[in-house]
Amino acid sequence: MKFHVPLKRVVDDSYDIAIGRGLFATMAHDVAHGILPGANRIALVADEKVASLYAHEALKALNAAGVHKVTLFTFPAGEIYKTRETKAKLEDDMLAAGFNRDSGLIALGGGVVSDLAGFAAGTFGRGIPFLTYSTTLLSAADASVGGKTAVDTPAATNLIGLFNQPRKVYIDIDTWKTLPAREIRSGLAETIKHACLADADFFLWLEKHIADIASPKTCALDAAACEHIAWKNCEIKQSVVVRDERESNLRQVLNLGHTAGRALETLMGYELLHGECVAIGLAVQCAIARQLGTISADDEKRVIALLAACGLPMRVPERIPVAELVAKMHTDKKSRGGRIRFVLMHGIGHMKEFDGGSYSIALDESFLEDVIGSM
């Protein structure tokens, strides 16, 4: 006997990204007017650092808009807390506080908060609506857009997660004022990545303005530059995501610099920030691309010079054995059939499409060890 269950999904996961300054009142107004459908209670989730800086403002704005049933949940700041354990604790705390399926969630913070809280929203009560209020340049540049949510495991970063789109994203540039210089640099690495993969003019603009954008000592971001950076990052990321939400091929290009970068991040126990590892990963990718002839020596020099101008690292730390780094690359999500795969630049502002139309190419471990060893 056979019983057929006819279930077809027609999904519209479209959402808006608001880019501006001081967006708490806008966000609160949207919540009051149903941006989180069916939510009678709101979980405001932040790490402890972000909560100490911005939770009061968020709560005040929500209350002023008439949204009173809001509970703040926090966890310690830092990548080492983006774990299944932290997610479980958040879920247990929400359950203990009486949260149910008629809840909504606000992820207030950087990429760690939106990745973890977005994942929790996707599984709590089999899914509750959430929005992201982004407070870091890195999250504005990358993490807040695209709906990838996840936690890290001891094996590697971001392996356990969901595609779960937020109902809206708020990129509040004013919050970048309190970011330490190192975090700004980390965000600039993802910004350079976007320029490298999709926009030669934006790369040129970064080259011209980098001295004003990131002054070497303070890394104080020039006000007008912030808007431009936020806008360009969203434009580039969303244009890729809308064409390949589930990363069947094209979306892999957003992984530029991440094959080596993510491996390094895990191997170093998160001592380096995500963007710092991406910067090193971009340099590794440049060395490979030059060997394979998809970029010129001049292109490579320009990428390295831009990373250097931001004060970002570009070399694999000596204490990391190259063979170990390459072995760790097997945990990369692009790996297929036991082969490590890379996405590579094709000149500045373009990505190489390989034979068969794939944007990634399988590379031998010995080749990778030679190239990285000779950097």
Ligand SMILES: NC(=O)c1ccc[n+]([C@@H]2O[C@H](COP(=O)([O-])OP(=O)(O)OC[C@H]3O[C@@H](n4cnc5c(N)ncnc54)[C@H](O)[C@@H]3O)[C@@H](O)[C@H]2O)c1
């Ligand atoms: N989902 C995606 O598509 C995607 C893309 C890129 C990166 N990521 C993930 O994003 C994470 C990195 O993001 P991140 O750099 O925003 O990390 P983060 O959220 O840990 O923020 C970095 C640090 O800055 C602090 N902070 C946040 N906002 C602040 C502010 N306004 N002022 C002062 N301090 C502030 C945080 O407490 C934290 O200590 C990684 O886990 C990475 O895997 C995800």
